[in-house]
Amino acid sequence: MKVVKFGGxxxxxxxxxxxxxxxxxxxxxxxxxxxxxxxxxxxxxEKVTDLLIASGLHAMNGESPQPFIDQVIGxxxxxxxxxxxxxxxxxxxxxxxxxxxxxxxxxxxxxIDTLKASGEDNHAKLVACYFQMKGVHAKYMNxxxxxxxxxxEHGNAQVLPSAYNKLVELRDCEEIIIFPGFFGYSEEGDxxxxxxxxxxxxxxxxxxxxxxxxxxNYTDVDAVFSVNPTxxxxxxxxxxxxxREMRELSYAGxxxxxxxxxxxxxxxxxxxxxxxxNNPAAKGTKIVNSRDNTNGPVVGIASGGGFCSIYVxxxxxxxxxxxxxxxxxxLEQYGISYEHTPSGIDDVTVIIRENQLDAEEENHxxxxxVSELQADEVNIQHSLALIMVVGEGMxxxxxxxxxxxxxxxxxxxxxEMINQGSSEVSMMFAVKEVDExxxxxxxxxEFFQPASVLTV
Amino acid sequence: MKVVKFGGxxxxxxxxxxxxxxxxxxxxxxxxxxxxxxxxxxxxxEKVTDLLIASGLHAMNGESPQPFIDQVIGxxxxxxxxxxxxxxxxxxxxxxxxxxxxxxxxxxxxxIDTLKASGEDNHAKLVACYFQMKGVHAKYMNxxxxxxxxxxEHGNAQVLPSAYNKLVELRDCEEIIIFPGFFGYSEEGDxxxxxxxxxxxxxxxxxxxxxxxxxxNYTDVDAVFSVNPTxxxxxxxxxxxxxREMRELSYAGxxxxxxxxxxxxxxxxxxxxxxxxNNPAAKGTKIVNSRDNTNGPVVGIASGGGFCSIYVxxxxxxxxxxxxxxxxxxLEQYGISYEHTPSGIDDVTVIIRENQLDAEEENHxxxxxVSELQADEVNIQHSLALIMVVGEGMxxxxxxxxxxxxxxxxxxxxxEMINQGSSEVSMMFAVKEVDExxxxxxxxxEFFQPASVLTV
Numbered sequence: 001m002k003v004v005k006f007g008g009x010x011x012x013x014x015x016x017x018x019x020x021x022x023x024x025x026x027x028x029x030x031x032x033x034x035x036x037x038x039x040x041x042x043x044x045x046e047k048v049t050d051l052l053i054a055s056g057l058h059a060m061n062g063e064s065p066q067p068f069i070d071q072v073i074g075x076x077x078x079x080x081x082x083x084x085x086x087x088x089x090x091x092x093x094x095x096x097x098x099x100x101x102x103x104x105x106x107x108x109x110x111x112i113d114t115l116k117a118s119g120e121d122n123h124a125k126l127v128a129c130y131f132q133m134k135g136v137h138a139k140y141m142n143x144x145x146x147x148x149x150x151x152x153e154h155g156n157a158q159v160l161p162s163a164y165n166k167l168v169e170l171r172d173c174e175e176i177i178i179f180p181g182f183f184g185y186s187e188e189g190d191x192x193x194x195x196x197x198x199x200x201x202x203x204x205x206x207x208x209x210x211x212x213x214x215x216x217n218y219t220d221v222d223a224v225f226s227v228n229p230t231x232x233x234x235x236x237x238x239x240x241x242x243x244r245e246m247r248e249l250s251y252a253g254x255x256x257x258x259x260x261x262x263x264x265x266x267x268x269x270x271x272x273x274x275x276x277x278n279n280p281a282a283k284g285t286k287i288v289n290s291r292d293n294t295n296g297p298v299v300g301i302a303s304g305g306g307f308c309s310i311y312v313x314x315x316x317x318x319x320x321x322x323x324x325x326x327x328x329x330x331l332e333q334y335g336i337s338y339e340h341t342p343s344g345i346d347d348v349t350v351i352i353r354e355n356q357l358d359a360e361e362e363n364h365x366x367x368x369x370v371s372e373l374q375a376d377e378v379n380i381q382h383s384l385a386l387i388m389v390v391g392e393g394m395x396x397x398x399x400x401x402x403x404x405x406x407x408x409x410x411x412x413x414x415x416e417m418i419n420q421g422s423s424e425v426s427m428m429f430a431v432k433e434v435d436e437x438x439x440x441x442x443x444x445x446e447f448f449q450p451a452s453v454l455t456v
Numbered sequence: 457m458k459v460v461k462f463g464g465x466x467x468x469x470x471x472x473x474x475x476x477x478x479x480x481x482x483x484x485x486x487x488x489x490x491x492x493x494x495x496x497x498x499x500x501x502e503k504v505t506d507l508l509i510a511s512g513l514h515a516m517n518g519e520s521p522q523p524f525i526d527q528v529i530g531x532x533x534x535x536x537x538x539x540x541x542x543x544x545x546x547x548x549x550x551x552x553x554x555x556x557x558x559x560x561x562x563x564x565x566x567x568i569d570t571l572k573a574s575g576e577d578n579h580a581k582l583v584a585c586y587f588q589m590k591g592v593h594a595k596y597m598n599x600x601x602x603x604x605x606x607x608x609e610h611g612n613a614q615v616l617p618s619a620y621n622k623l624v625e626l627r628d629c630e631e632i633i634i635f636p637g638f639f640g641y642s643e644e645g646d647x648x649x650x651x652x653x654x655x656x657x658x659x660x661x662x663x664x665x666x667x668x669x670x671x672x673n674y675t676d677v678d679a680v681f682s683v684n685p686t687x688x689x690x691x692x693x694x695x696x697x698x699x700r701e702m703r704e705l706s707y708a709g710x711x712x713x714x715x716x717x718x719x720x721x722x723x724x725x726x727x728x729x730x731x732x733x734n735n736p737a738a739k740g741t742k743i744v745n746s747r748d749n750t751n752g753p754v755v756g757i758a759s760g761g762g763f764c765s766i767y768v769x770x771x772x773x774x775x776x777x778x779x780x781x782x783x784x785x786x787l788e789q790y791g792i793s794y795e796h797t798p799s800g801i802d803d804v805t806v807i808i809r810e811n812q813l814d815a816e817e818e819n820h821x822x823x824x825x826v827s828e829l830q831a832d833e834v835n836i837q838h839s840l841a842l843i844m845v846v847g848e849g850m851x852x853x854x855x856x857x858x859x860x861x862x863x864x865x866x867x868x869x870x871x872e873m874i875n876q877g878s879s880e881v882s883m884m885f886a887v888k889e890v891d892e893x894x895x896x897x898x899x900x901x902e903f904f905q906p907a908s909v910l911t912v
Contacts, residue, residue: 251801263771315719321793325784337777343796344879345707399865401874406862409855418857421873421886423800430877 001031001171004216005181005203008039008047010277011123014082017130019277023218024176025136032170032177032210033138034203035127037119038075048075048119055101056115060108065101072097072119076126089129093122109154110190113183117191120180120199128178138176143184146170148205150184150192157184157192159205159264167209179206200261208268215265215272222282224249224274226300227444231437236448240286241299241392248390248426249302262287291392297400298391298447303440305385305433307339308354309417312369313347313377323373324348330368334361339386340419340428347377349417351430354382384416385436387429389443394425401427403446411442457487457627460672461637461659464495464503466733467579470538473586475733479674480632481592488626488666489594490637490659491583493575494531504531504575511557512571516564521557528553528575532582545585549578565610569639570647576636576655584634594632599640602626604661606640606648613640613648615661615720623665635662656717664724671721671728678738680705680730682756683900687893692904696742697755697848702728704846704882705758718743747848753856754847754903759896761841761889763795764810765873768825769803769833779829780804786824790817795842796875796884803833805873807886810838840872841892843885845899850881857883859902867898 006020024030037048055068076093079085100118105111124140131138147166150157163184170177181199183191194201200217207215223237224246241249243266250260265272272287317323324341331338331350340351357365357380366378394400401420404427408415417430431439462476480486493504511524532549535541556574561567580596587594603622606613619640626633637655639647650657656673663671679693680702697705699722706716721728728743773779780797783804787794796807813821813836822834850856857876860883864871873886887895 248801260772260775267771315723316716319716319793321791322784322788324794324797325781325788328778328781328784332778332781335777337775338780340799341780341797342875342877344875344882344884345704347879349877398868398870399861401871402858402861402865405855405858405860409858412854414854415857415876417877418874419798419800419877420871421798421805421875423803426800427874428800 001210001212002027002029002214002216003032003034003203003207003210003212004030004218005034005199006036006277007199007217007219008036008049009220010039010218011035011037011127012039012041012045014079016277017079017083017127019280020127020218021131021134021136023277023280024131029213030176030216031173032179032206032212033127034179034181034199034206035120035124036181036199037123038079046071048072048123049116051075052115052119053112056112059101060105060111069097069101076122079126083130083133085126085129085133089126092125096122113154113193114191116193117180117183120182122180124178124180131176131178136176137174138178139173141170141173141177141179143180143202144189146179148184148202149187150194152186152188152190152192155193156195157186159184159201160187163205164209167206168211170206171210195260197261201264204261204263204265204272207270207272208264211268212270215270216275217272218275218277218280220276220278221274222276222279222284224285224300226448227440228301228303231303231440232444235444238285238299239283240288240291242288242291242425244423244425245299245390245392246287248388248423249300251302251388296391296447297394297397298389300390301387301440301443301447302390303385303387303436305383305436306354307351307384307386307430308357308380308382309384309430310350310352310365310369311347311377311379311381312350312373312375313344314373314375315346317346317348326373327369330365330372334365336365340417342417342419351384351386351417381416383433384430385433385439387431387436387439387443388426389429389447390426392425394427404429404443407442407446408439411438413439413442457666457668458483458485458670458672459488459490459659459663459666459668460486460674461490461655462492462733463655463673463675464492464505465497465676466495466674467491467493467583468495468497468501470535472733473535473539473583475736476583476674477587477590477592479733479736480587485669486632486672487629488633488635488662488668489583490635490655490662491576491580492637492655493579494535502527504528504579505572507531508571508575509568512568515557516561516567525553525557532578535582539586539589541582541585541589545582548581552578566646569610569649572649573636573639573647576638580634580636587632587634592632593630594634595629597626597629597633597635599636599658600645602635604640604658605643606650608642608644608646608648611649612651613642615640615657616643619661620665623662624667626662627666651716653717657720660717660719660721660728663726663728664720667724668726671726672731673728674731674733674736676732676734677730678732678735678740680741680756682904683896684757684759687759687896688900691900694741694755695739696744696747698744698747698881700879700881701755701846701848702743704844704879705756707758707844752847752903753850753853754845756846757843757896757899757903758846759841759843759892761839761892762810763807763840763842763886764813764836764838765840765886766806766808766821766825767803767833767835767837768806768829768831769800770829770831771802773802773804782829783825786821786828790821792821796873798873798875807840807842807873837872839889840886841889841895843887843892843895843899844882845885845903846882848881850883860885860899863898863902864895867894869895869898 055065059065128140149163181202183193226236275284413435419428511521515521584596605619637658639649682692730741875884
């Protein structure tokens with residue numbers, strides 16, 4: 001059986017829902033359908049989720065949420081009218097939405113999460129209604145009834161391992177299941193949303209739970225690109241990549257799939273297929289456990305800005321057992337997680353996401369490192385970008401680093417930092433943010449332009 | 457004033473002592489002379505220090521130390537006879553040596569340290585006797601009397617900051633001071649030796665204490681080589697390098713100067729001149745605070761084997777605040793200091809010196825990391841060599857990494873790891889030990905062969 005997830009743009013209009021219906025019903029093994037809230041119909045449009053958040057914030061501010069609620073209901077109504085659905089479905093959605101917006105605001109995060117989650121929840125009801133109207137044996141499934149129990153973290157909920165014991169029963173459901181993405185319920189029965197792209201998480205969890213043969217993730221691109229298409233025109237599509245490659249690419253800014261959404265599917269060894277709702281004939285990108293390394297050492301290049309480095313030096317640092325641990329404890333006191341820690345002999349640099357620090361905190365941290373660790377020098381460099389060059393087996397391909405470093409030198413990009421050798425599937429470069437685009441272009445040209453591809 | 461240190465081979469024979477005498481007396485600013493124990497006279501010879509250790513170990517084993525003691529005394533007698541010194545000096549040395557070898561063995565480390573230190577201590581007495589006989593106003597200075605107070609760590613003593621308050625008085629001494637290297641005294645008055653090449657440490661401490669204009673370090677090579685001469689024939693000599701370059705080079709196996717011996721001199725900003733006792737006209741190598749970057753980005757290449765890597769991977773590792781700290785705490789429990797910690801997204805690799813681990817400990821550590829940190833995978837790779845490519849300002853020289861990586865690729869060396877960007881003056885590569893020599897040769901050819909040198 002297959003778990004199939006559709007993104008917001010795939011479910012934004014009645015016309016889109018018809019495509020979804022055709023896709024689902026063209027393969028009888030598509031048994032569990034995870035739906036997002038209606039997304040944008042065009043570049044200027046607003047996502048239903050954003051309208052729901054706005055309504056909640058206005059209500060908490062003592063202002064009327066009604067204009068936003070009206071817009072949300074309007075979106076569902078448009079779709080329902082396009083598809084000639086019975087008007088009762090809009091009444092159902094309206095009642096649900098009003099009970100949420102008029103609910104308790106005593107816990108603001110709970111209030112917002114409950115509202116946000118309605119985007120998916122109500123759309124799942126609408127989609128189920130549509131499928132039923134078309135004569136398909138389908139039903140809406142509430143995540144709480146299905147047993148999707150999560151941790152009490154608003155906007156960052158994690159599935160509890162015990163949830164899988166109940167979710168596995170979805171296998172035995174006779175109907176096609178229409179399951180809302182993005183949220184689960186705490187053990188106390190409250191709604192908690194997942195992080196960004198949370199519908200991907202839901203699909204991934206359900207695929208794990210039912211041991212799906214495939215987790216299909218329908219979005220609005222034909223495939224995952226090998227590089228950010230705003231940096232390189234018409235970049236190559238990736239036909240197949242491994243979980244590890246995907247994860248490394250996601251880390252530094254690939255946006256097709258949510259950074260950590262795949263983890264539950266990965267844990268169960270379930271392949272993931274990225275497909276395009278608007279062009280289901282396109283092969284898409286398959287994410288698998290292992291792949292043949294037949295098209296060069298590099299499968300993709302990702303990058304992202306917003307990093308900074310904290311440099312700490314002290315004579316004889318490498319003789320001091322515990323220095324690193326004490327340094328990281330200081331960062332931990334400020335709730336700072338770090339990404340990488342390249343080191344010299346008498347120095348260590350800690351790479352962190354810049355948004356974790358404000359100027360005041362920065363000064364406190366520097367002072368504390370100097371005073372507690374007797375560091376000789378501490379300084380912070382801002383506005384760095386990390387570039388990940390990713391490819392399975394790359395590590396044992398002699399000369400890959402030389403090609404990458406050459407390409408950057410030719411493009412006159414200074415390499416601020418290299419971290420290579422822990423992961424077998426990536427090389428990481430830090431460059432100044434202003435050099436990011438040029439660096440990525442140079443690396444792409446080196447590894448993906450026809451002259452450089454070893455085997456096609 | 458200058459502090460001048462002579463190594464063991466510079467003091468191994470009467471003929472060598474004549475050279476030392478001529479060097480010292482040719483410059484009236486040479487006021488403090490640090491001496492080593494007599495070293496090897498030829499490749500088959502034994503160092504006095506090694507003979508002293510052997511005598512101590514035999515004595516503690518209940519065997520006779522006499523054959524070794526006789527050899528030691530023989531070495532001093534040969535020198536004294538070469539120079540026609542008064543026989544009383546040999547009696548003095550003999551008495552001193554017997555009182556040490558017959559001393560208390562209740563603390564074995566203390567017993568050995570006391571014996572070891574006699575090599576330098578007695579040779580300083582002999583050298584002072586020789587200088588006096590030649591009519592020079594010179595005197596032996598006992599480190600305890602001079603105030604060289606150190607921590608209670610056998611074989612790894614560290615100078616106490618308070619020692620400098622007393623040692624500064626050496627400035628006012630009218631005689632040329634002949635000072636034994638390699639050891640100091642604890643506050644309780646016991647002898648404690650420094651680590652390997654401890655006479656360099658003594659010279660460095662005294663140069664700091666008296667604010668010397670120069671610390672001259674006489675050894676048996678004309679200069680510091682830019683690369684290990686057992687890997688490359690007739691390598692270039694380094695005319696000038698900075699403290700930081702020296703320290704980075706020393707770390708990975710440069711043996712001309714002891715890894716950390718220069719620290720006290722560096723702290724006081726005192727330049728260090730490496731000279732050859734056997735060829736005092738040679739310019740040597742000067743170690744300074746800063747230098748003109750006029751002969752290419754790379755000043756030297758050093759390497760050393762005996763490293764291993766501990767690889768730890770865990771899904772979502774980069775979201776876990778405190779993971780690194782907890783990992784390093786485990787290593788700390790085993791007294792393991794680590795060198796470098798390159799990291800991927802879901803993994804971190806810890807590079808350590810291999811001799812800190814035995815097979816049993818290795819298994820314990822792996823088990824503890826798996827159980828305490830719920831790591832998904834832990835494995836250890838043995839027999840790695842680290843290669844440091846060192847040069848001041850190299851970091852901002854675009855293309856240096858490309859040249860290095862190219863050279864390694866051409867030599868078909870696989871780069872196991874790169875750590876670059878924390879130190880501004882080095883790039884570090886890890887390669888398999890079997891590839892070390894080939895890798896160093898390739899890097900030397902790239903950066904030091906005439907075609908590649910940008911400016912001479």
